[in-house]
């Protein structure tokens with residue numbers, strides 16, 4: 400069973416929250432995603448302005464109080480506060496500090512992500528994560544951002560889903576920088592780990608009791624397309640050990656290694672051993688893998704509705720049991736876990752609520768087994784810009800009208816608020832019984 404590791408600051412009691420990221424809410428004209436392929440005018444506008452959060456920050460933060468959540472996960476957009484190499488936009492940074500302070504005043508724990516997929520465009524063409532120079536620039540930005548935020552913020556996430564942006568950016572080529580080069584991908588991942596280690600040490604340089612530092616790790620429930628196929632089973636084993644467990648192993652051992660037959664057999668020390676106060680888990684779906692002996696390039700992957708719950712608007716299979724499986728795997732990290740993202744794109748509120756209910760129940764089953772889980776964040780507070788799909792998928796608890804930018808509560812926001820209220824009342828009652 401998982402070792403119960405102390406109580407990191409900010410995570411002493413269970414956090415019920417919602418999550419967003421700066422670019423998806425605010426857009427930015429200064430980051431690499433604006434250079435990325437743009438589908439249409441609405442897409443272009445959303446990349447520049449997100450869903451108008453900049454002009455509605457306070458109004459949006461007030462929704463958190465309506466929901467009754469304990470925490471809000473948001474990110475700082477690197478390209479806004481460092482618009483050009485060596486520059487610092489104080490006004491932009493002040494805005495993030497203000498968000499954190501407003502949350503603190505409202506009794507809501509700010510959980511801040513320092514890197515959520517986007518790099519400033521001034522880095523593009525010079526360097527990507529495969530170049531150690533990017534890690535150095537990131538550290539310069541992170542040092543200053545943390546200095547500004549540290550009075551109000553106790554929980555930091557250095558990186559959101561390194562496995563996603565490295566795999567999609569350097570293997571699949573579907574996210575910036577749009578490459579297909581495993582060697583660069585390996586170096587990129589190693590540099591992300593090194594940057595995490597440096598930021599971890601920097602945040603803790605004034606004592607460990609002040610803040611908790613983690614990463615948000617995307618985990619997938621991989622299953623063989625056919626139970627009778629040894630090759631499919633083999634592909635699942637490799638995908639699980641690389642995609643799900645690679646990051647966890649690296650934090651355990653301090654060495655990043657990738658061993659994928661025919662592709663790569665490499666390892667390098669990255670200095671992250673034990674530099675993790677909590678592990679964030681982002682879980683959305685189960686994925687099937689099919690390996691054909693004729694295709695050495697890798698398995699085919701797909702979603703399929705095998706249990707009759709249907710697929711979501713992003714085509715993902717709804718599979719609550721997968722959350723249990725990935726949380727058990729995540730517990731091998733030996734540090735407390737926070738579900739930093741879970742959610743679904745559904746216009747139909749009843750379907751969104753069914754997803755929520757089943758996943759929350761799945762998480763509670765794992766908590767009852769004794770796995771140390773300290774929080775749950777729904778993705779997302781409101782509909783926003785989805786990386787590869789633009790404005791179509793509706794992940795929000797609040798529905799956004801993209802013409803007027805009006806935010807509207809939904810049956811799912813009321814359901815989540817009710818769930819949180821009941822759970823908090825139950826936890827308070829059990830705390831006062833044991834006190």
Ligand code: FCB
Pocket residue numbers: 420423559560563617681740778785786794
């Ligand atoms: C995750 C991302 C998040 C959001 C959800 C749907 O992979 O971290 O920004 O796009 O998917």
